[in-house]
Amino acid sequence: MKLRKHAWIGLVLGIILVGALVALAGCGGGTATTTSSSTPAGEQPVKGGTLNVYINEPVSIDPVDLEESEGTQVGQALFDSLTTFDYLTMKVGPAAAASWDVNADASVFTFHLVPGAKFHDGTPVTAGDFVYAWNRLCDPANKSNVSYHLAPVKGFDEVQAGTVKELSGVKAIDDNTLEVTLSYSFADFIYVVAHPTLAPVPKAAVEKDPAAFSAAPVGNGPFMMDGTWQHDQSIQLKAFADYYGKKPNIDGIAFKIFKDPETAFLEFKAGNLDWTMIPTGQIKATQDQYGTSDDGYTGNPGKQVQLGSELSIYYLVVNTKDDIFKNPDLRQAVSLAINRQAIADTVYEGTRAPATSIIPPGIVGYEDGAFPYSKYDVEAAKAALTKAGYPNGQGLPELTLSCNSGGGHEDVMALVQADLKAIGINVKTDFTEWAAYLKKLDDGTFQFGRLGWVADYPIIDNFVYPLFKSGSADNKSKYENPAVDSALEAARKTLDESERIKAYQAIVKTVGQDTPVIPIVAYKHHHVTSARVFNLILSPNYLLDFQDCWIKG
């Protein structure tokens, strides 16, 4: 190309433009400014305002399929279940059921509903609505992912098989009395019925137009739909005037739907969100800028970053049927070699805690250090490796660490790889997409990989039964221990709460010795509230308390 002399000015200008861009992006370090913190001590709740909340696109906001966190977040605002779990006292309390009775062997539960409670359309909430909702949940035609919540209820298997339409174990004695019969003793069932997916639904509204109901569910909770679900955009809620319980301070909630936390966080920074997830990598800076919540759960101006424990655990699943990994000493060696603190500090910037058990903090009966090998001890790891028959890794073939890609697990896997290399175990990583990865886990064609487990209820049973019971579909380690199996059945039948907890704690210790799974980190929240929101609590099971927060300014 021929250039006229002064045309080179253009070239120079272009270069300067690029340079300016570089400089601009370079100075984007974000100067930490401390927000002037108003102490919430003297603050009184103020009425009004709409809370802008970040969520991902939910799968469903209808109780028939409240599975993942996002839909559940919306569902719990729209619906009240029979009971509720109070994380401050670690006790189950009343919600739609004012009280309940349990029979002697904990197989029949009788719930007494709050009289006069209404659905958002004004119809009364009756025991029949629970019966309808639970049958609806179990009917295969409704394709619920979460019908398993009702698996203990008598008649569940028959309904699932499609032979009958109604759960034989659920009866409305009268409008305000619901009787539930289980097919086995399960004292923890009162924790189960706290789940929002077991909330009542008004039959008339559902059957008029099921699709419309799913897009704008009519519930019995403190908030009601304001319009319908705008897919991928927003779900708007407003306070329900006839709510039977404590009425919220705020007028409404706008759940704004984002594809990823990065974008949402940008919106938060731009002032358009009152609560969002902090992308990992920006947590420290966000703490510096917005201050950290004292208890990790309650967000108040100046103390806005929530870093409390969640009921989730991140672990490595080891294939106990693998020729090499069937050796428990090797599994223990691997577990001892992993520097969980480094993972928690660098990858998660301290927003996850090193896991010392498959049970995370926040679960009733949690014990620190229940998994004896779930700690970082290089010398012990080397000893275990020698005991396993591979001194300094000699004779040990290269191991394959499988993982699904795109979930942000790459950094964790890189650190695990580096840790194992340090004691002489060579590991190669094998990333596949989620679909292929899950197939590997199901087929048992893996050596070790990663998984996470999120508790539905704050009880140990919710971890150990699905993960370690022989033949359980969620038992990807293919762990088989008859002693654990029988202890599990016994624990479920134990009526006394403290006895039961002890029984479960013993099971956890047994499993910990065998190390079919290697706990890595327990999840913590990494969320932030805006400076105008007071007392916004994010519970360990990832539910926001919309009733007690208020907005000012």
Added chain:
Amino acid sequence: MLTYIGRRILQMIPVFIGVTILLFILRAPGVLPGDPIKLITGERAISPALYNQIVKENALDKPLWYQYGRWMDHLFHGDLGESYQLKRPVADILIEKFPNTLKLALVAILIECFMGMAAGILSAVKRYSFWDVLVTLSTSILVSLPVFWLGMILQVIFGIKFKEWGLPYLPISGMTSADFPGWVHYVLPAVTLASISTAYAARITRSQLLEVMGQDYMRTASAKGLTGGQVIWRHGLKNALIPVVTYLGLDLGAMVGGTILTETVFNWPGIGFQIYRAILSRDWPIVLGAVVIIVILVMIINLLVDISYAFLDPRIRYGRVAK
């Protein structure tokens, strides 16, 4: 002309069948790893009742050819099936998402049209000047930019930094928000989406215009006593812009399915991201439905581009060209 259109529509049929067969082959069990239905419940195992229900509803236990026939039959009755994961009719999902992508694409095409053509005309008319070099260089840079990187930079500068500096700033994600009128949300995503194509449009405009400016009829026009501007405006542009129009048409077609990156960066509730997610979760009803609609749309757009040729360029008479 009508026979031409008819012939073109006939030509579409094998392409359509090819695309759908290709998708069904990919969908066949064992081709792509992973059981789509087991994915529905994520890390938790799926209940047999739910599994069987979805197999039954989708006739997944039947042979593949039967499923293909069934799917085609449903398609002709306007039924695209139901998403495994979202458990909603695919048609509903597409009706929600397609307009968003189309709207964004149209705004992007408008930007391309004006910015691209203006830059192309400027650099062709002022050839070898400062402006020409600027346009040439900036179009080269634009086509070399990763779209998602550009999007991120725009977000930081116009969404975050501008706000920090107290300047008028722009929304950085989504289609709606309380603080801005709806159209403002289009600015950054549309600029990002249009970036590469604007550069191409500018390049095509420039080279076409330069070629046209060397044509004898341009000299004829000057010899008539038209001003330089009139010559380019009246005689040059109409000739030069015909290929640009083709390009824009094809580009609109490409954008209908190719906006995943922009949609991801700007959280745009469009079809591209939906398909991407559906592929990863093996939600075949959505993949099939969306791709089929995209293919049909692209074919229609291409046909319209061809037909518009006949109106723009009188030399084209399809009936005669057909061999």
Added chain:
Amino acid sequence: MAPDFFEDPRRRDIGQAAEEQTFGGSEALAETVVAGRGRTLRTDAWRRLRKNRLALAGLVWICFMIILAASADLWVPHFFGAPTAIDTSKVAQQSLLSPSADHPFGTDKLGRDILSRTIYGARVSLIVGVVAVAIMVVIGLILGAVAAYYGGWWDSIVMRTADVFFAFPYILFSIVLIALLGFGLQTVFIAIGVIGWPSIARVFRSSILSVKNNEYVDAARAMGASTPRILFRHIMPNAVAPIIVYGTMSIGGAILTEAALSFLGVGVQPPAPTWGNMLSEARSSLFTAPWLMLYPGLAILTTVLAFVLLGDGLRDALDVKLKE
């Protein structure tokens, strides 16, 4: 405007439609003046390329990147550390350091040196670019030759298949292919190569068609030359220039596609350092560590730009007008 172009505009994909436009144009007057000094095409093209300062800058930059990438093992780990080396005992202190003398581009979350990763990232990008385009060209040449030389049904089948490929959204198609083949470097270039062939096939097909009926080809045929011989001796030399130009530009495109796929998490898998992976990782630290985003992005931009400028220069130098 040749009728074939109008008969089916879909035969030209977007990139091609855009790239086939000449940017330098012919300088008719100067050309007539200097014409007729006997030179071979190659030296003539080289002379013209040398005069194009932008294209030359592109070439120099590409050579620079190749040298950096090829020699990386010799010096990069020594000065900046290996691109995947992690010391878990010190990772907390090494994490997210801003640019300094030790780490001129800073470090990422796991304490890995960004400069080192950027240099090693060039390997992946260049390899993906070159190999993907090589696959693209080989498939495209074979199918383009078959379509053009045999014509008739062969032509229809190849061109309709190309239509099917074009009808499918490009990035989605790559994702499906990657899902089919599993993750990995090989998969990425196979996916890009397999999807890109129709453009090459069309360019090649039209080059062949434009010379197929030339007299010298007829003459060769009359003298009993075999079909492959005719293809290679008479047609290839004429078709090679457009392929070189299109191939050069496609390398830039392939690098961008690789980055996009890695950005979406379906490309080359971590911990392998690729520019797309680095950008994907950087997205979560947009505010705290903007340099994470800056350097890989600039690396992609400059490298792709270099190929684009070189491609433009080659097109002008070889006087290729792909639209025939």
Added chain:
Amino acid sequence: MPPLLEVDDLHMHFFTRDGIVKAVDGVSFSLEPRETLGVVGESGSGKSVTALSIMRLIPEPPGKVVKGDIRFRGDSILAMGEKEQRKLRGNRIAMIFQDPMTSLNPVYRIGKQIAEPLRIHKNMSRKDSWDAAVELLKQVGIPQAADRARSYPHEFSGGMRQRAMIAIALACGPDVLIADEPTTALDVTIQAQILELIQEIQARTESAIIMITHDLGVVADVADHVLVMYAGRAVEFGTADDVFYRPLHPYTWGLLESLPRHDVDEKGQLCPIKGQPPSLINLPQGCAFRPRCAYSQGVCTMERSGLVEITPGHFSACQFSGDSGFVEKACGFLSRER
């Protein structure tokens, strides 16, 4: 009264990367109303550049008039502003181009293209200009002009397009009509028709015509005066009879010899001029024609002759043109036979 059009020592040079191209390097002539001037020369001799310089259609840069002037009715066109120049162009001075196939805009109807100069220069309405265009099409011999005006160029044959081009040129009734090789691209039979048409028009409209051609045969029939150009310079100028029957310059002789002659026997040899026209950047020293000239002598390499009036009104730029013996001897055969 000044002449209608006067070209005075015009030097049009092009400044390129490779050097200065002296495309026109000192050409002068003048034109009176109703007069026809033939300009003859090979490709690259500068005849088209001369015509385009008059129209001011040479892009500047790279072109530049380094010396000389062009005057229309005594007013320097070069000194005029762009606006006044445009008022002349297509209005008082019009041009017909060589290739009718490419000189019409393919996307507009013929009628619109003919009407365009009328709309610019005469401020005619769309309707009036269209009617005038149809009338013009009739005048240039297009049957069913009203229908044909609605056609696009590609629907016209070559001859019809050239008629349409002529109609465009004639639209405003120009004083000077420049025809740049108007028949070169046409079939032989059509060529004659077009030439006839041009003559007919001249008779009717009293325009002056500059007929540019490489074919001396064409000018012989129509021109009053003939200007022979070589390498950017005039080498011979005179009346058509003078140049045709009493040519003085060896280059003119070469042109005449290369004419197919219908009046002598069929076997008469065509004698093309040997060699190539010189590069306009590096003109040979002395006479530019010298390397190709069969009669060159030592003196030709030393200096070049300007145009010299040999007989009244008949100029030549050959050293030896004044030597009637030389002329007789060298080309006697030509003049005798004609």
